[in-house]
Amino acid sequence: MGIAYFPGCTLSTKATGYDRSGRAVAAALGIEMNELEEWQCCGATFPLATDNAMALVAPTRILAQSQRSGGHVTTLCSICFHVLRRTQYFLDQKPEFLERINWFTEEPYDGNSRVSHFLEVLRDDITWQGLAEKIVHPLHNLKVAPYYGCLLLRPQSEIGLDDPDAPVILHDCLDALGCQVISFPYQSECCGSYLAVSKPDLPHKLAGEILSSARRNGAEAIITACPLCHFNLDYYQRPSQSVSPSETIPVLYFTQLMAVALGLPDDQWGIENHYVDPLPLFRQVVPMQSYQTD
Amino acid sequence: MNKRALVIGAGIAGIQASLDIANSGYEVILVEKEPSIGGHMAQLSETFPTLDCSQCILTPRTVEVGKHENIRLYTYSEVDSLERKDDNSFDVRIRRRASYVNWDLCTGCGVCQEKCPFKVDSLFERGVGQRKVIYTLSPQAVPNKPVIDAENCRYLQSKWDIESGLTPALDKKGNPAKPKCGACEKFCPTGAIDWDQKDTFIEENVDAVIVATGYDLFPQTRLPEYGGGKLLDVIDGLGFERLLAASGPTAGKVLRPSDNKVPLEVVFVQCSGSRDPERGVPYCSKICCMYTAKQAILYKHHLHDGQAYVFYIDVRAGGKGYEEFLNRAQEEDGVIYLRGKVSKLFQDGDKIMVKGVDTISNRTVEIAADLVVLATAVIPRIGNQQVADMLGLTYDQNGFYTSRNEEFDPVLTPSQGIFMAGCALGPKDIPETVAQASGAAAKVLSMFQKDRASFQQEEMFSTIPG
Numbered sequence: 001m002g003i004a005y006f007p008g009c010t011l012s013t014k015a016t017g018y019d020r021s022g023r024a025v026a027a028a029l030g031i032e033m034n035e036l037e038e039w040q041c042c043g044a045t046f047p048l049a050t051d052n053a054m055a056l057v058a059p060t061r062i063l064a065q066s067q068r069s070g071g072h073v074t075t076l077c078s079i080c081f082h083v084l085r086r087t088q089y090f091l092d093q094k095p096e097f098l099e100r101i102n103w104f105t106e107e108p109y110d111g112n113s114r115v116s117h118f119l120e121v122l123r124d125d126i127t128w129q130g131l132a133e134k135i136v137h138p139l140h141n142l143k144v145a146p147y148y149g150c151l152l153l154r155p156q157s158e159i160g161l162d163d164p165d166a167p168v169i170l171h172d173c174l175d176a177l178g179c180q181v182i183s184f185p186y187q188s189e190c191c192g193s194y195l196a197v198s199k200p201d202l203p204h205k206l207a208g209e210i211l212s213s214a215r216r217n218g219a220e221a222i223i224t225a226c227p228l229c230h231f232n233l234d235y236y237q238r239p240s241q242s243v244s245p246s247e248t249i250p251v252l253y254f255t256q257l258m259a260v261a262l263g264l265p266d267d268q269w270g271i272e273n274h275y276v277d278p279l280p281l282f283r284q285v286v287p288m289q290s291y292q293t294d
Numbered sequence: 295m296n297k298r299a300l301v302i303g304a305g306i307a308g309i310q311a312s313l314d315i316a317n318s319g320y321e322v323i324l325v326e327k328e329p330s331i332g333g334h335m336a337q338l339s340e341t342f343p344t345l346d347c348s349q350c351i352l353t354p355r356t357v358e359v360g361k362h363e364n365i366r367l368y369t370y371s372e373v374d375s376l377e378r379k380d381d382n383s384f385d386v387r388i389r390r391r392a393s394y395v396n397w398d399l400c401t402g403c404g405v406c407q408e409k410c411p412f413k414v415d416s417l418f419e420r421g422v423g424q425r426k427v428i429y430t431l432s433p434q435a436v437p438n439k440p441v442i443d444a445e446n447c448r449y450l451q452s453k454w455d456i457e458s459g460l461t462p463a464l465d466k467k468g469n470p471a472k473p474k475c476g477a478c479e480k481f482c483p484t485g486a487i488d489w490d491q492k493d494t495f496i497e498e499n500v501d502a503v504i505v506a507t508g509y510d511l512f513p514q515t516r517l518p519e520y521g522g523g524k525l526l527d528v529i530d531g532l533g534f535e536r537l538l539a540a541s542g543p544t545a546g547k548v549l550r551p552s553d554n555k556v557p558l559e560v561v562f563v564q565c566s567g568s569r570d571p572e573r574g575v576p577y578c579s580k581i582c583c584m585y586t587a588k589q590a591i592l593y594k595h596h597l598h599d600g601q602a603y604v605f606y607i608d609v610r611a612g613g614k615g616y617e618e619f620l621n622r623a624q625e626e627d628g629v630i631y632l633r634g635k636v637s638k639l640f641q642d643g644d645k646i647m648v649k650g651v652d653t654i655s656n657r658t659v660e661i662a663a664d665l666v667v668l669a670t671a672v673i674p675r676i677g678n679q680q681v682a683d684m685l686g687l688t689y690d691q692n693g694f695y696t697s698r699n700e701e702f703d704p705v706l707t708p709s710q711g712i713f714m715a716g717c718a719l720g721p722k723d724i725p726e727t728v729a730q731a732s733g734a735a736a737k738v739l740s741m742f743q744k745d746r747a748s749f750q751q752e753e754m755f756s757t758i759p760g
Binding site for chain 1: 518519
């Protein structure tokens with residue numbers, strides 16, 4: 001199956017590992033990811049002012065481009081997904097805005113594209129059963145805590161991906177990989193998000209709570225679908241913070257675990273740029289190839 | 295005209311109205327769905343603002359109802375149908391649910407409840423306690439006769455399985471299969487257990503009806519951000535009343551449901567589901583500010599070392615002695631009031647984490663609580679709308695019954711001869727409920743006092759348009 005793919009800025013810069021593992025996983029599952037030809041930033045925040053049409057031009061341009069490859073666009077980044085999905089919802093509700101926005105885009109948008117998070121493509125098109133059948137290295141011994149964050153699920157009325165109070169989509173995905181999935185109370189708390197830039201103390205505090213709760217509940221790794229959650233949680237454990245090695249916990253994207261479980265070559269796992277190295281953990285659960293030499 | 299009144303619901307509203315009418319010399323038929331009367335007031339520990347023991351001020355009235363020569367009491371019963379006749383009286387059909395206990399033989403000794411080996415969660419105890427499968431609601435129950443909860447009764451279920459052929463009619467040895475258990479029957483000194491009892495119907499003719507069906511609390515399952523009813527140590531206001539009540543499951547000790555430990559940090563969350571048009575109900579439940587203050591005070595009286603916190607939007611203490619009562623909670627009993635909403639509750643270890651905001655200090659607040667009490671919204675009884683359809687009543691968008699005229703005729707319904715009182719019309723506290731019930735009774739009595747013919751001539755209802 002073919003699908004338009006919008007990587008977004010973060011996945012081309014800070015989170016290249018997410019992008020690489022995501023593309024590799026998609027290819028392994030027979031999903032043809034057609035990267036949009038000429039994309040730009042989605043805007044990264046959904047405007048809360050109800051009459052701010054200008055802020056919607058950027059995401060609408062992405063939706064318009066997706067028409068060229070069938071009108072179904074997927075993204076890995078929670079934030080891009082959040083912005084695109086809410087834009088689509090907004091335009092569905094208020095078609096008069098679409099007309100106005102189309103004055104500013106070189107390619108008019110017909111309003112009919114579908115926005116999916118990659119997790120949704122897995123759930124609805126591949127199915128968890130279909131995924132489970134392709135697993136080469138089931139991760140039976142790995143205790144993982146899915147961490148949803150906020151933007152992937154909220155607001156439910158507009159996003160509609162899963163129940164924000166009892167989400168299961170990441171649970172189901174990790175379950176299909178054979179992992180031991182651990183629920184923890186902070187799984188859909190906010191990580192502090194962009195405040196990492198303006199008020200770094202706040203994400204620092206929140207990340208500390210999230211990580212320690214996951215550890216207390218027995219998790220060996222935290223799994224996320226959001227590059228900003230990943231950054232905040234991983235950055236908290238950077239070497240200069242001198243978190244004791246026994247207390248660090250690797251933060252991984254779900255696609256990275258999928259790449260491991262699907263038996264993809266380890267150069268496609270995309271795990272180079274982590275502050276907390278997940279390799280020691282992987283060594284315990286899967287046969288290693290090139291990384292074994294270090 | 296036989297001048298007889300039907301009262302539906304035997305909470306404090308129905309009890310008050312029945313007594314007022316019966317004491318004036320007219321007959322009352324009082325129908326109650328539960329096995330005994332008293333309604334929600336029987337669940338309360340103390341009342342605000344006087345801190346009277348609820349059971350103690352209620353019991354004289356329930357006993358009076360039980361013994362009154364003019365009151366015919368049908369508990370564990372429901373109004374099945376009600377039809378208006380040409381002479382404007384009503385033919386009412388009452389369904390007496392099978393209790394599997396012959397109440398004429400039963401002496402109320404309670405041996406059956408002692409001997410019954412099975413316990414189930416009790417709705418009366420609001421999730422903080424259990425009851426036996428054969429049960430009365432409380433030791434002060436009126437009438438003090440037990441009923442068997444057929445759904446959970448081992449004997450009845452196995453008996454019915456044999457009768458319907460689900461279990462073979464012969465056991466392994468070839469003897470006829472017998473139902474299991476039957477402990478209550480074995481120990482009952484008067485042989486009152488009647489396994490073959492069926493629902494029975496009673497037909498009555500009445501001239502006036504008072505509807506006092508009361509309220510329910512907003513279900514916790516509709517508050518997913520507060521645990522959706524899955525967290526054991528998150529209970530509702532009535533649940534906390536049961537923990538405080540001397541006749542409750544903990545015999546008046548404040549012990550939290552999960553592990554029976556003494557909760558030293560208790561958080562009360564007001565407006566849980568009320569004043570929340572997005573996710574709950576839009577209206578104010580009126581009683582929560584006061585009962586939360588009362589519960590916080592009582593909690594402090596039970597546990598001097600404990601700390602109580604109350605999250606509120608704003609405090610509504612309109613009533614005689616109410617504001618003073620609230621000040622007492624804050625000033626004398628050291629209850630900490632935090633103005634703000636709670637965004638989320640979740641279990642973390644053996645604590646309930648409370649994430650909220652204090653909008654006065656403009657800071658987010660996090661409390662690791664041992665017990666959380668939600669002042670959930672007062673909502674109409676489930677089934678109110680079916681009752682309304684049967685009786686020809688009207689209700690508002692929230693499901694509460696509406697009056698003929700909300701300002702001047704609060705207890706009159708659009709149907710002539712049918713009156714109402716209590717929380718079925720909207721949230722209200724006990725004094726207001728009692729006053730309204732007496733008002734409804736007065737309307738019935740003034741109707742009875744008049745000659746039928748002249749009454750119909752004057753017809754106070756028909757002069758009001760609409």
